[in-house]
Amino acid sequence: MSVLRGFLWLLVFLLLGQAVVALFRLPMPSGVIGMLLLTLFFGYRGGMNPDVVHISQPLIAMLALLIMPGVVEIFFVAGQFADQWVAILTALIAGTLLSVLSSLLLMRRYLPASDAPGLAAGNAGHE
Amino acid sequence: MNDWLERLSQLPQQWFDSPIAAIALTLGAYFFGIRLFKLMHRPTWCPPMLIAAILIAVTIALLPIGIDDYNRGAGWLMLLLGPATVALAVPLYQQLPQIRALWKPILLTLPLSATLAACYAVIIAAAMGAPKEVLASLAPKSVTSPIALGLAEELGGSRALLMGALLTTGVTAIFGVEWLSRVLHIRDPRLIGLALGINGHALGTVRAFEISSAAGAFASLGMSLTGAFTAVVLPLVWHLFY
Structure with a gap:
């Protein structure tokens, strides 16, 4: 309930x-x-x-x-974008990797380091 | 005998008349995808969602039913997207003290990160000659699906292409964050969570919860702020150009 x-x-x-x-x-x-x-x-x-x-x-x-x-649904409309696949995949994969890199760098630069050791330890323990 | 075969051949169509079959197929494919994913030793390039989506597509292609029959039923399952989004209030509230302490740097970096996430992909695709419809489907690729669907519709993109873009982006973002944070020696779960949420929407957020609850909460924050920011800014910027 x-x-x-x-x-x-x-x-x-x-x-x-x-x-x-x-x-x-x-x-x-x-x-x-x-x-x-x-x-x-x-x-x-x-x-x-x-x-x-x-x-x-x-x-x-x-x-x-x-x-x-x-x-x-994408598997059923794929033909519609047949001549665009290279552009689409490049844009998605390269674009996402670039944006991940820039957001990680940006936040490492501006986010103050964590002063709570428990947080960092929790992550290290997982890896 | 012929009568039986006749009735048997009509069964798939009858099943998919109600949403039950589509929901059962989706759940079945999901659990099968997870099992296969574990058997394959968890490849980062091929998440359970992709395996499951391919499995559903193959099933639909083999059965005498169309994608529309499936979509009609699966729509019922996607109704849960709304309550699931509201449920993110729980991790968000749990991390509120953390977030409050960091609101300034987050507010400084997040809009820029969210803008870059959309810009890179659109610029690369435009440079490679993709038409407007494709660009409109790629622009909201880092935004959580309920927001992204509304955005793609407003910009005139394709729903199916956007969902494919969301999956590709989510997978790439998870791979990218794990790989690049190792390269850059970043271990702060808040930072990893934010990066996962900003770039990898719901898929990244689910991954962040597997890392730790702090990473998950920051990912939900990153995801919701990116969604809110993009929802407001993207249509304005888009209509400046088109």
């Missing part, structure tokens, strides 16, 4: 997000606004609702699964 109650919370904040998007004509999806509203609400309450915590973990793990159905 806890999971369902948490799901209802998420749906309510999704609807609230949709309301804000519609009222202020924001060019953003309701999910993102709902997420920000829920974060603000947690901040206002000074803690998280345990029901929402329960449902959020499996749902976040599902995010990758949820974009998969959209990907399938």
Whole structure:
């Protein structure tokens, strides 16, 4: 039941997000606004609702699964872009590697070094 | 006997009349993809999503059903994208103290990173002669899918090409962040998480959660801020040029 109650919370904040998007004509999806509203609400309450915590973990793990159905279609329309493949793949792969490199360099330059040793240790332990 | 065969041959079409078959196929392919991914010793260039997507495509091609039949059913599954996005509030809230301490450098670097993520790809593709429709599908490639779909629609891109671009970008970003952070000796999970979220949207964020919950929270932050920033700025910039 806890999971369902948490799901209802998420749906309510999704609807609230949709309301804000519609009222202020924001060019953003309701999910993102709902997420920000829920974060603000947690901040206002000074803690998280345990029901929402329960449902959020499996749902976040599902995010990758949820974009998969959209990907399938590309195999069926591939012919349409037949003469563009080289340009598309080069742009995506080289462009992404370049942007990863620049964001890593930018943030290493401007983000102060972590003074919490636990954080760094958590990462080192994984590798 | 013929009657039976007749009924059997109509079964796929009947199955896909309701969304159940498409959802079962998607979940089945997902778990099969994960299993095969582990058997292949977790290659970074071929994530479980790609294996699963190919498997679904092959199944649809073999059965007497079309991609539209599948999409109609899978749309029900994608409804969960909304609540799943809202659920990111949990890791975001957990890391709020960390984020609050760093809001200045994040606010300085993130818009630039998000802009570069879109610009590199569009400039390379434009230089190689890609038409406007392709550019419009590539521009939102680093943005999480619910935002990216809306953006591609507004700019006049192709939905299918964008989803393919999202997958390619996610895979490349995960590979790139892990490879380049090793080269650059970056071990800070906050930085790795942000880079994964800014460049690799939901796929990068899921990967960041596997590294640590701090990396995951910073990735969700990077992903949502990149999404919000790009959603506002990209249409404005785009309409300046086209």
